[in-house]
Amino acid sequence: MVASAPPWAVVLVPVILAGFAFAAAAADGIFTARAAGVRLTGAVAAAPLAEVARLLAGQRRATPAADRVLWRSGLIAVPVAAALAAVVIPFGSVTVSRMSVGVVWFNAMEVLTWAAVWMAGWGANATLGLVGGYRFVAQGLAYQLPLMFALICAAAGAQSLNVAQVVTAQAHLWFAVWMPAAFAVYLAAVYAFSFLGPFSYPAGRDLAGGVMAELSGPDRLMLQAGRWLLLTAGAGMAVPLFLGGGAGPLLPTWVWSAVKTLAVLAVLVWARRRLPTIRADRYAEVAWVVLIPLTIVQALVVSLVVLTRGGVPL
Amino acid sequence: MTLQLFLLLAAGLFAIGLYGALSQQAIVMIMMGLELMLNGVIVAAAAFWHYLAPGMASGQVIVVVVVVAMAVEMAVGFAVTTAIFRARDVSMTDEAAGLRR
Amino acid sequence: MTVALFWGLAVLAAASGFLVFRLASMARVTIALLVSFLAAGGLIILLGLAYLGVVVILMMVIEMIIMAAFMIAYMMQPAGLGPMTMSMSHNQRGAAVISVAAFVLLGAGAFLAPWPHRAGPAPGSPTFQLGTTIMGPQMLTMIILGLVLLAAMVGAVVLALNRGRYDRFGDDLKQRPPADPARGGVGR
Numbered sequence: 001m002v003a004s005a006p007p008w009a010v011v012l013v014p015v016i017l018a019g020f021a022f023a024a025a026a027a028d029g030i031f032t033a034r035a036a037g038v039r040l041t042g043a044v045a046a047a048p049l050a051e052v053a054r055l056l057a058g059q060r061r062a063t064p065a066a067d068r069v070l071w072r073s074g075l076i077a078v079p080v081a082a083a084l085a086a087v088v089i090p091f092g093s094v095t096v097s098r099m100s101v102g103v104v105w106f107n108a109m110e111v112l113t114w115a116a117v118w119m120a121g122w123g124a125n126a127t128l129g130l131v132g133g134y135r136f137v138a139q140g141l142a143y144q145l146p147l148m149f150a151l152i153c154a155a156a157g158a159q160s161l162n163v164a165q166v167v168t169a170q171a172h173l174w175f176a177v178w179m180p181a182a183f184a185v186y187l188a189a190v191y192a193f194s195f196l197g198p199f200s201y202p203a204g205r206d207l208a209g210g211v212m213a214e215l216s217g218p219d220r221l222m223l224q225a226g227r228w229l230l231l232t233a234g235a236g237m238a239v240p241l242f243l244g245g246g247a248g249p250l251l252p253t254w255v256w257s258a259v260k261t262l263a264v265l266a267v268l269v270w271a272r273r274r275l276p277t278i279r280a281d282r283y284a285e286v287a288w289v290v291l292i293p294l295t296i297v298q299a300l301v302v303s304l305v306v307l308t309r310g311g312v313p314l
Numbered sequence: 315m316t317l318q319l320f321l322l323l324a325a326g327l328f329a330i331g332l333y334g335a336l337s338q339q340a341i342v343m344i345m346m347g348l349e350l351m352l353n354g355v356i357v358a359a360a361a362f363w364h365y366l367a368p369g370m371a372s373g374q375v376i377v378v379v380v381v382v383a384m385a386v387e388m389a390v391g392f393a394v395t396t397a398i399f400r401a402r403d404v405s406m407t408d409e410a411a412g413l414r415r
Numbered sequence: 416m417t418v419a420l421f422w423g424l425a426v427l428a429a430a431s432g433f434l435v436f437r438l439a440s441m442a443r444v445t446i447a448l449l450v451s452f453l454a455a456g457g458l459i460i461l462l463g464l465a466y467l468g469v470v471v472i473l474m475m476v477i478e479m480i481i482m483a484a485f486m487i488a489y490m491m492q493p494a495g496l497g498p499m500t501m502s503m504s505h506n507q508r509g510a511a512v513i514s515v516a517a518f519v520l521l522g523a524g525a526f527l528a529p530w531p532h533r534a535g536p537a538p539g540s541p542t543f544q545l546g547t548t549i550m551g552p553q554m555l556t557m558i559i560l561g562l563v564l565l566a567a568m569v570g571a572v573v574l575a576l577n578r579g580r581y582d583r584f585g586d587d588l589k590q591r592p593p594a595d596p597a598r599g600g601v602g603r
Contacts, residue, residue, distance in 0.1 A: 065494070065496055067440060067442065067443070067494065069443070070442060070443065070446060073446075099465065100465055100466075100540065100542065101465045101466045101469050101542065104466060104469045104470060104473065105469050107473055108469050108470075108472045108473035108476070111473050111476045111477060112476060114476060114477060114480045115446070115449060115476050115479070115480050118480050118483060119442075119446065122442050122487075125494065134484065137480055137481070137484060140477075140480075141481075144477065161466070161542065279599065281597040281598060281599040281600070282598075282599035282600070283599075284599075284600070285599065285600030285601055286600065286601055289600075289601055290601065315417060315418050315421045317525075317530060318525050318526050319421070319425070320458070320462075321521070321522075321525035322522050322525055322526075323425045323428065323429065323458075324521075325517075325518050325521035325522045325525060326429050326432075326518060326522075327428060327429060327432055327451070327455075328517065328518070328521060329514040329515065329517050329518035329521070330429065330432045330433050330435075330436075330514065331432070332510075332513065332514040332517055333436065333510050333511060333513075333514035334435060334436045336506065336509070336510035336513060336514070337436070337504045337505065337506060337507050337509075337510035337511070338436065338503065338504055339502075339503055339504060339505055340489065340490060340503060341489070342482070342485055342486050342489050342490065343436070343444075343490075343503070345482075346435055346436075346444065346445075346448055346482075347436075349448060349452075349482075350432050350435065350448070350451065353428070353432070353451060353452060353455050356455065356459070356471065357428075357455050357458055357459070360458070360459045360462045360464055360467065361462060363462070363464065364462040364463055364464075364537070365530075365533060366530065366531060366533060366534065367533075367534045367535070368463070368533070368534075368535065368536065368537040368538065368541075369534060369535030369536065369537075369538065370534075370535075371544045371545055371547075371548035371549075371552075371553070372548075372553075374464060374467060374541065374544065374545040374548075375545070375548065375549065375553050375556055377459070377464070377467050377471075378467070378545070378549070378560070379556065379560065381470070381471060381474060382560050382563070382564065384478070385474065385478065385564070385567075386563060386564065386567040388478055388481075388482065389567050389568070389571040390567055390570055390571050390574070392482075392485050392571070392575075393570065393571035393572070393573075393574035393575040394574055395485070395489060396574070396575040397574045397575060399489065400577055
């Protein structure tokens, strides 16, 4: 049901991803303006573009004895990881890559952010950036296993690691309905690997920006844009994994994909302003002692449903 | 791209890892050498699966076992290094031996 | 195309593996090892094992970044700045001789051994083949791996911690909440 796109369509992946990320950042700007009582004009909605232009023209900060190779590689790797992760997300009925292990590929590309953010923190040869980078690794240790088990729930429910198969397996009932724990953990993990919202501890204000502290100009743009691109890629992947992909009445599949992605992004951006930033020592133990058993039990439930009822619970 | 070329690469990775494991003083650098050796082994195991017996899953199981061995070795190795560091405030094999009284 | 990819990945894996023991900055050393592993993962994908290749990439990124934290902690000059006052290696010539001898032996064995012919075609889904075999004929392997991992986790934590139950809960193990250096958590 999900066909393979022509090879040149791989160029469209970062473009579409950037478009959705811009929408998310613009929504965030509108929420901020509304909360601050500023009048909503077109300039407020286009603020992300203005920020991109400002950062592109800005000057890079140079620190003494910076490890420039690692620094630049780490910063470039964040948006590249987001684009690579988005390669397996089907847009409607077409997908750029129909690889048989799409779910694991998404996980692997998202894990590249561990290396990227650590290198970005280390490369500046500055204390605050280094602490931010280590904070991201600590956060990664907390969210990674629950995220893996949530992805395993979706793959087990469809009996395949192929994202197209996961979409077709939700023809009767969306996975978000009968795997709510996996869906909730997945959304929390999207916040965690894009270190936005309640899990923006690596870029926290108590560290003067943490990983972002020593960045300016195009460097800052890459990390900041990378965070929004990762959030968008995560929201985009939630649609085929838990929300039925492009399925829906009346409208064509790609419209449904876009609508569902925008809905998930809206929820994530809205909730971002409501939730305080949580410190790592508060959620690390919860992640290991509560979320891992929860997702394992969820995977057990999914496996029992697949074995006894052939994958359709209701 | 034959079996022999893959095995040559695996031998090369194994030899580089062996050089590191034998010549380095710091425990963590020795572990890096061990990781490279196991890297060579998984490339060799995957090549054996593909070129000799793709119908049997034993090659894949060997890759899985070696990857698990890598993870276990890293975890226990770093734990032992931490324990040694806490006990003797040293992380080099030469100095650790010299402090023995 | 695959041949070019093979040569590129093979050279990358060997070169970055060699750089591990040549670079001065410990962070770069860890990233070089990571690059070597990523190239090996790419080679495994080239051999048709898509799932195992992606899993190798996934696990090795996590492991190498955790290793980076330990490298920075335990190596004397983690950034490679400043002069190398102490030599970090011993017996270099002996190690080189042994490793070259090992490479020659293994390479000769690879080229001279009478390898059997390929026994059967590749399966349609190697992932499915792996899954059915570890849940079926190789279930014992799976159980042993699980127990080994559990033992490694418990053993690593026991070795690395210098606090025990009595430090956390007091002498009669009744103090709640426990006396931990980091607050937060579920209050066990």
